[in-house]
Amino acid sequence: MNLKSIIQFSIGPLGVAFFGFITIPILTWVFQPEDIGKFTMLQLTSTLFILIFSLGLDQAYIREHYESENKAQLIKTSILPGLFLLLLFFSFFVFFPKLISVILFNISSQILSVLVITYIIFAFLSRFLSLILRMEEKGLAYSASQIFPKILFLLVILYYYFYYTKYNLTDLIFAHTLSVILVFFVFLWNTKSVWKSSFNQKIDRKKLKAMLHYGIPLTFGGIAYWGLTAIDKIFLRYFSNYEQLGLYSVSVNFAGAALILQTIFSTIWAPTVFKWANSEDGFIKINKVREYLLLGVIFIFLISGTFSWLIDFILPKNYLDVKYILLSCLCYPLLYTISETTVIGINIVKKTSYSMIASLISFIFNLIFCYLLIPNYGAIGAGISTSFSFLIFLILRTEFSNFLWKKTPRLKIYTTGLFMVLTSSLIVFNKDLMNWSLHIFFGVLLALFSIYTYKKIPDIKNSMNKVRS
Template sequence: MTPKKIALFAIGPLGGALLGFITLPLITWFFSQEDIGRISMMQVTLSFSTLFFSLGLDQAYVREFHETDNKPALLKMTLLPGLAILLLTLSVLLLDSEFLSNLLFDIPAWYLSLLVVVALIASFIARFLSLILRMNEQGLAFSMSQILPKILLLVIIGVYIVIGSEKSLSNLLIANTAAIVLVCFVFCWNTRQEWLASIGEKIVVTRLKEMLKFGFPLIFGGLAFWGLTATDKVLLRSLSSYEELGLYSVSVSFAAAATILQSVFSTVWAPTVYKWAGRGEGLEKIHKVTRYVLLCVVILFCLAGLFSWVVTYLLPKNYTDVQWLVISCLGYPLLYTLSETTVVGIGISRRTSLGMLAAIIAFVLNAAGNWWLIPIYGAAGAAVSTSVSFWVFFILRTEFSISVWQPIPRVALYSYTILIVVGAIISTLFGKVLGWSLYGYWLAVLLSCIFMFKNELFEIKSKVKMWSRARDGSIKPLS
C-alpha cells in the first residue's frame, strides 16, 4: 500500500479523534456522569454483538478476499448467517419491550430498547460493509464514513445546547444511535455495487462450512476478547457506581485518540501482510514494521505521561482523575496494535485457536484483576487491570505466533513494553501523591527510546524529505 493510500485511510481516524476532542468535553459539561456511564454500557453491548454474531466470518472475509474471484458471493456468505441470527435474537428479546433498557441502563423504557436494537443492527451491517472499502483500499471513502457520523453527533449535541434541550439519557442515546445509523447508510452507499451484486449470488454450503471452520474458534476468541475489553466496565457497574463508570468511560474516550494508530494500522496491515505471505515474502518487512510500531507505542505512552494534565482544562472538576487514568487506558489500543505486528504467524498458519487461547487467558486475568482492584481503587483499578491484561495478551500472541511460524527479535519489544506498563500503573494509582516526579520517569523512557531507535527515526526523516521533494516535483517518486 502506497503512502498516499495510507494517508487517505488515516484521514478518518485522525478527523474522528479531533472531532472527539471537541464532542467529548461538550458531553461531559452537558450530560451527567451517570448517563455517560450508562451510554458506555450500550457501547459494550455493540462491541459484543458485532464480535459474537459475526461468527468469525468477518475475519474469514479478510483472509479469503485475495484468493477468491467472486467477491460479491464471498460477502453474502460471510454477512448473511450472522445477520439472520442477530435479527432472530433481537426479535425474541423484544418480546419484553423493556428488557434491554432495564438490563443496560436500569431504566424500564420501550423506546430506549428500540434505540438500542436499531444501533445493534446498523453497527453489525456497517462492520461488514467497511471491510469492502478496507480490502479494496478505498481509503477516502472509508475515512469519510468515519468522519461524517462524528460531525452529526457534534451537530446534535450542539443543537441540544443551543435550544436548551433536556439533559436526559434518551437524548444522549438518540444522538449516538443517529450517528451509528449514518455510518451504516454511508457504507451502504459507498459499497452499493458490491452488496447489490451479492443479492443474486448463491451460497455455496461447502465453502461456507470451510469459512465457518476457520471462523469458529474466532467466535470464542471474540467472546474472550470482548470480555477482555468489557470486563472493566461491567464490573465497575456492579462493584462500584455509574459515577465511577462515567469517569472511566471518559478516560477511555480520551485514550481512544490512540486508536488513530490502531485504526490506520489494522486497516492496512491485514491485507498487506496476507499479500506478502501469498507471495512467500515479507519476514524482514514484518520485523521492520514491528520496530516502527513499537517506536510509536512508546512515544505515545511517554507523551501521555508528560502531558495528560492538559485534559483537566477541558473537563469539569469532577473529572480531575482522568489525567491519571488515561495513561493506563492507552494499554488497550496501543498494546493491541503492537500485538497485531507480532501475531501474524497465527493468521498465516490458520491456527486461530491459539489466538482464542491468548484472549481467554488475558480475559480471565482481567476479570480477576478487576474483581480485586475495583473495590480498592475504583476506576483506577479497572484501568490498571486492563492495561496489565493487554500486556499479557500481547506477550501470549507473540509467543504463540513464534511457536507456529518464525522467530522474531523481542528483547526490545518486551523491555520497553514493561517500562511503559509499569509507568502507567504507577501514574494511575499513585499519580496524585508522586506528582511531578513521574514526569522525570516518562522523560527518561522517551530519551532512551529516541536513542535506541535513532536509525528508524533517521529513516523516517529521510523518507519524509524524499516524499516532500517528490510532491514538489524536484525528484521523481519511486514506483
C-alpha cells in the first residue's frame, strides 16, 4: 500500500472521528442518558450478530481475494451462507414481534424490534460490500462510505433538535437505521460491477468449506474480544441502570477518538512490519517505532487529563462525571494500540490461537472485575474494569509474542500501561476530592514530558530516517 492509498483510507477514520466528536455533545442535549444507554445496546448487539453470522467468511474473503480468479463468485460464496442464517434467525421473531425490544431496551415495542432487525441486516450486508472496496484499494470510496452516514445521522439529530419538541428512543434508533441504510446503498453503487457479476455465479462448495475451516476459529477469537470490549456495557445494563450506561457510553465515545491513532497506525504498520521482520535490522526498527509510539500514547493521555475540564462546557450538567471516567475509557484504545506493536511475533510465526487465548483470558478477568465493581460503582466501576483488563491483554500479547519470537524490551511498555491504569483509577475513585488540582497535576506532568520529548527530537529524526531507509 503506497502513501496515496494510506492517506485515502485514513480520511474515513478521521472523518468519522470528526463528525462523531460533533455528534456526541448534540446527542447529550437532545436525548436523556437513559436513551443513549439503550442506543448503546443496539450497537453492541449489531456488532455481535455481524461477528457470529459472518461465520468468519469476511476474514476468509480477505485472505482469498488476491488468489481468487473469480472475485464475483468469491463474494457470493462469502456473504450468502451468513445472510441466510441471519434471516432464518430473525424469522423466529415473527411470532414474538416485541421480544427484541424487551430484551434490549426493556420496552415492549414492535416498531423498535423492526428497526433493530432492519439495522442489523443492512449493517451485515454493508460489512461485506465494504471489503470489496478495501481489497480493491479504493480508499476514497471506502472513506466516503464511512463518512456519509455520519453526516446524515448528524443532520437528522439536528432536525430533531430544531423542529421537534419531544424526542425518544425510537427517534434515535430510526436516525441510526436510516444512516446504515444509506451506507448500504453507497456501498452498493460503488461495488456494482462485482455484485452484478455474482448473479450468474454458483457458490463454490469446496471453497466454502475451506473458507469456513479458516474463518470459524477466528469467529471464536472475535467473540472473545467482543466480550472483552462489551461486557462492561452489558453489566451496566443488567446490574446498574440505563443512565449509568448512557454516561459511560458518552465517555467511551469521547475516548474513542484515540482509536484514530490505532486505525491509522495499523493501516501503515501491518504491511511495513512484515517487510522489516525479514531484514537484518528489522527488529531494531520495530523497537524504535514502538518506543516513539509510547511517547505519543503518553502525550495523548496527559493532554486528555489536562484539558478534560473542557467537557463540562459542551455537555449538560447530568454528564459532569464524564471528564473523570474519560481517562479510564482512554486506556482501552491506547493500550490496544501499544499491543499492536508487541503482538507482531504471534503474527509472524502464524500462531494466531495465542491471540485468541489472550482475548479470552482478558475477557474472563473483565467479567470478574465487572461483577465486583459495577453493581456498587456503576460507570466508574466499568471504566476501571476495562482499563485493568486491557492492561492484562497487553501483557499477555507481549509475553506470548516474546515466547514465540524475539524478546522485546518490556519495562517501558508495562510502566506506561501501569501508570495510565492506576492514575485513571485513582481519579475516578476520588473524583469528589479532585477539581482543578487534578488538571494542574496533569498540566505539570505534560509540561515536563514535553520538555523531555523536545530534547529527544534530534534523536527521533535521526532514528526515523534510518527506519525509512
